[in-house]
Amino acid sequence: xxxxxxxxxxxxxxxxxxxxxxxxxxxxxxxxxxxxxxxxxxxxxxxxxxxxxxxxxxxxxxxxxxxxxxxxxxxxxxxxxxxxxxxxxxxxxxxxxxxxxxxxxxxxxxxxxxxxxxxxxxxxxxxxxxxxxxxxxxxxxxxxxxxxxxxxxxxxxxxxxxxxxxxxxxxxxxxxxxxxxxxxxxxxxxxxxxxxxxxxxxxxxxxxxxxxxxxxxxxxxxxxxxxxxxxxxxxxxxxxxxxxxxxxxxxxxxxxxxxxxxxxxxxxxxxxxx
Amino acid sequence: xxxxxxxxxxxxxxxxxxxxxxxxxxxxxxxxxxxxxxxxxxxxxxxxxxxxxxxxxxxxxxxxxxxxxxxxxxxxxxxxxxxxxxxxxxxxxxxxxxxxxxxxxxxxxxxxxxxxxxxxxxxxxxxxxxxxxxxxxxxxxxxxxxxxxxxxxxxxxxxxxxxxxxxxxxxxxxxxxxxxxxxxxxxxxxxxxxxxxxxxxxxxxxxxxxxxxxxxxxxxxxx
Amino acid sequence: xxxxxxxxxxxxxxxxxxxxxxxxxxxxxxxxxxxxxxxxxxxxxxxxxxxxxxxxxxxxxxxxxxxxxxxxxxxxxxxxxxxxxxxxxxxxxxxxxxxxxxxxxxxxxxxxxxxxxxxxxxxxxxxxxxxxxxxxxxxxxxxxxxxxxxxxxxxxxxxxxxxxxxxxxxxxxxxxxxxxxxxxxxxxxxxxxxxxxxxxxxxxxxxxxxxxxxxxxxxxxxxxxxxxxxxxxxxxxxxxxxxxxxxxxxxxxxxxxxxxxxxxxxxxxxxxxx
Numbered sequence: 001x002x003x004x005x006x007x008x009x010x011x012x013x014x015x016x017x018x019x020x021x022x023x024x025x026x027x028x029x030x031x032x033x034x035x036x037x038x039x040x041x042x043x044x045x046x047x048x049x050x051x052x053x054x055x056x057x058x059x060x061x062x063x064x065x066x067x068x069x070x071x072x073x074x075x076x077x078x079x080x081x082x083x084x085x086x087x088x089x090x091x092x093x094x095x096x097x098x099x100x101x102x103x104x105x106x107x108x109x110x111x112x113x114x115x116x117x118x119x120x121x122x123x124x125x126x127x128x129x130x131x132x133x134x135x136x137x138x139x140x141x142x143x144x145x146x147x148x149x150x151x152x153x154x155x156x157x158x159x160x161x162x163x164x165x166x167x168x169x170x171x172x173x174x175x176x177x178x179x180x181x182x183x184x185x186x187x188x189x190x191x192x193x194x195x196x197x198x199x200x201x202x203x204x205x206x207x208x209x210x211x212x213x214x215x216x217x218x219x220x221x222x223x224x225x226x227x228x229x230x231x232x233x234x235x236x237x238x239x240x241x242x243x244x245x246x247x248x249x250x251x252x253x254x255x256x257x258x259x260x261x262x263x264x265x266x267x268x269x270x271x272x273x274x
Numbered sequence: 275x276x277x278x279x280x281x282x283x284x285x286x287x288x289x290x291x292x293x294x295x296x297x298x299x300x301x302x303x304x305x306x307x308x309x310x311x312x313x314x315x316x317x318x319x320x321x322x323x324x325x326x327x328x329x330x331x332x333x334x335x336x337x338x339x340x341x342x343x344x345x346x347x348x349x350x351x352x353x354x355x356x357x358x359x360x361x362x363x364x365x366x367x368x369x370x371x372x373x374x375x376x377x378x379x380x381x382x383x384x385x386x387x388x389x390x391x392x393x394x395x396x397x398x399x400x401x402x403x404x405x406x407x408x409x410x411x412x413x414x415x416x417x418x419x420x421x422x423x424x425x426x427x428x429x430x431x432x433x434x435x436x437x438x439x440x441x442x443x444x445x446x447x448x449x450x451x452x453x454x455x456x457x458x459x460x461x462x463x464x465x466x467x468x469x470x471x472x473x474x475x476x477x478x479x480x481x482x483x484x485x486x487x488x489x490x491x492x493x494x495x496x497x
Numbered sequence: 498x499x500x501x502x503x504x505x506x507x508x509x510x511x512x513x514x515x516x517x518x519x520x521x522x523x524x525x526x527x528x529x530x531x532x533x534x535x536x537x538x539x540x541x542x543x544x545x546x547x548x549x550x551x552x553x554x555x556x557x558x559x560x561x562x563x564x565x566x567x568x569x570x571x572x573x574x575x576x577x578x579x580x581x582x583x584x585x586x587x588x589x590x591x592x593x594x595x596x597x598x599x600x601x602x603x604x605x606x607x608x609x610x611x612x613x614x615x616x617x618x619x620x621x622x623x624x625x626x627x628x629x630x631x632x633x634x635x636x637x638x639x640x641x642x643x644x645x646x647x648x649x650x651x652x653x654x655x656x657x658x659x660x661x662x663x664x665x666x667x668x669x670x671x672x673x674x675x676x677x678x679x680x681x682x683x684x685x686x687x688x689x690x691x692x693x694x695x696x697x698x699x700x701x702x703x704x705x706x707x708x709x710x711x712x713x714x715x716x717x718x719x720x721x722x723x724x725x726x727x728x729x730x731x732x733x734x735x736x737x738x739x740x741x742x743x744x745x746x747x748x749x750x751x752x753x754x755x756x757x758x759x760x761x762x763x764x765x766x767x768x769x770x771x
Binding site: 325326327346347348349352353354356357358359360361362363364373374377378418421422425 | 662663664665667668669670671672673674675678682683686687
Binding site: 001002003004005006008009011012013015016018019020021022023024026027030078089093096097099100102103104105106107108110111112114115119120121122123124125127128149150154158159161162163165196197200204207208210211213214218227228231232235241244245247248249251252255256259262263266267 | 512516519521522523524525526527529530532533541542543544584585587588590591592595596597598599600601603605606607608609610611612613614615616617618620621622624625640641643644647651697698701704705707708722725726729734737738741744745748752762764765766768769
């Protein structure tokens with residue numbers, strides 16, 4: 001029986017191995033190669049010493065952290081709203097909030113540019129309603145964050161919504177009965193009970209944002225850059241394969257960090273149960 | 275009277291240390307035997323071994339005199355009613371009931387008649403086109419029972435089939451089961467943790483009580 | 498007016514404002530693109546075009562590579578979906594039902610497809626594909642698309658299979674069905690909603706894939722997203738909007754057709770496997 005299991009998994013794992021594991025290993029090897037053909041950490045040193053690269057790394061981390069935090073807050077709020085309310089409006093939202101997950105990222109980014117640009121649709125409406133010029137929202141850090149929110153809130157709301165529906169009504173009601181206010185209810189009941197899913201969400205948003213390319217490329221500032229854009233530039237424009245690999249592997253390490261916690265929390269529950 | 279089911283020195287140990295050791299039991303044709311005991315005492319282990327869902331470490335299981343130890347569940351002359359999740363939600367009641375008969379290549383007309391008859395037997399006539407989701411818990415278990423009855427098994431196994439129902443319903447279902455057993459003459463093994471299930475009306479059923487975590491008694495004909 | 502607002506209560510007003518922001522934020526870009534696509538003449542600072550027209554549609558379809566790219570994208574998406582079903586569903590069943598050595602390891606290894614930044618991955622893959630002669634081939638492009646979907650097509654169906662209660666498979670065995678018949682008649686139909694959701698996701702994901710295809714597929718294999726990038730830079734917003742609608746239409750159609758299956762619980766349980 002065990003052998004059958006392994007056999008069934010082999011095709012997909014083999015594909016994974018060839019298309020992902022091997023390139024990662026190759027990338028690691030490349031990142032350690034220096035210009036003379038030997039091996040050292042010169043590429044990594046460059047990452048952390050070059051002023052521009054350092055700025056890119058810090059910028060990317062800032063954007064990622066800010067995006068993750070805002071996404072979590074908004075998604076929790078939205079998920080809680082859908083869980084504890086009813087009515088026509090709520091029904092509408094429930095039916096529509098998942099749509100952005102399925103919209104191609106190029107389209108969405110393009111749409112955001114048209115919507116929020118200087119002469120975009122929002123600015124025209126604001127003018128119509130008597131406001132002045134709107135502040136610049138895209139082509140800088142704010143634009144990337146806005147795009148990240150657009151892409152990640154629906155998915156995270158979906159995850160958290162599912163987790164919230166797993167919190168029994170009885171728990172909420174007995175908390176209310178004892179006199180817990182909204183904030184206490186959240187921090188002492190909802191959060192601990194949905195903590196697992198929170199970790200899943202954080203992991204996926206983090207991974208999705210830190211290496212992203214499309215949105216930063218189309219509506220990010222020219223400098224500093226997100227790591228995905230920087231990678232493309234180093235490889236495509238400057239033709240520096242090794243530096244690009246070092247940057248890629250560094251980003252991978254950051255993600256692995258998150259992935260490790262994710263896997264550990266998933267597996268821990270299994271151990272506690274049996 | 276012949277022995278329909280003979281379990282001999284059945285042993286099965288799990289990694290956790292739980293399990294059964296040296297269980298023996300003989301069930302005569304047409305008997306209803308109750309395996310009664312607290313959770314974890316191994317009664318479900320015995321039942322699942324008989325049904326073919328568990329491979330015992332040692333021992334023998336004979337049904338109508340022949341060993342079934344090496345047969346997979348689909349080839350054993352047993353039929354089991356589980357505690358829950360018996361019916362397939364994506365099929366109608368009719369399809370649920372006909373599934374086993376279709377496998378046995380019964381003719382369409384015969385299947386229809388058999389299904390109608392068994393639905394009458396469990397007092398749910400006319401429910402062929404309903405989906406399990408439209409039935410109550412008690413009704414679902416009756417359909418599950420009907421499905422097992424259709425196959426005219428040598429031994430009918432019931433794994434706490436009524437424990438998810440309320441007390442009154444449990445009592446009713448027990449009475450119904452007793453009547454069905456009297457009518458059909460099927461041999462049944464009934465597993466439960468409910469003390470009340472010991473009191474089957476009409477004492478042609480025997481009970482074997484298990485009171486310790488590991489059953490190591492040679493049960494035989496105890497009461 | 499003021500008494501009306503007061504009567505509603507501040508809570509409702511806040512709810513309404515939040516809802517409006519929500520709708521503007523998520524649907525605004527798409528709505529804007531829809532309007533742009535049918536614009537004849539639209540001047541700043543008007544809020545709506547003062548002339549509607551289909552002229553940009555004829556323009557877009559007259560461009561050489563566009564109709565071809567549409568056909569190509571759909572064909573590749575179909576191949577990728579079919580292939581991933583073939584390879585991943587058996588693996589999903591194994592993960593759900595069979596205990597075999599290293600199953601956890603294999604299961605979580607699929608996270609790698611998202612942990613490594615895509616840009617970096619494609620860079621290394623480009624090198625690998627050069628060596629294997631897979632550059633500018635259909636197989637190469639298909640493989641690149643497969644990377645993105647491996648995780649979804651394995652995890653979500655695994656959760657779907659796990660949701661089929663063991664008792665239902667056992668009762669099928671009990672009434673005489675052999676293992677294969679049980680899979681075909683019981684397990685698969687009951688897991689189908691999850692599998693369909695994953696497949697839709699895969700199909701749409703493949704339609705959306707741009708970066709890797711760009712690296713591996715040019716010059717012969719120009720899919721819709723690649724054409725989109727050049728449209729964005731070379732043509733006015735109206736053409737981009739038209740193309741966006743063409744690229745997004747399959748999403749909407751598929752989602753509407755499969756509305757029954759796409760539920761939050763089905764998808765999110767796929768990401769919380771243990």
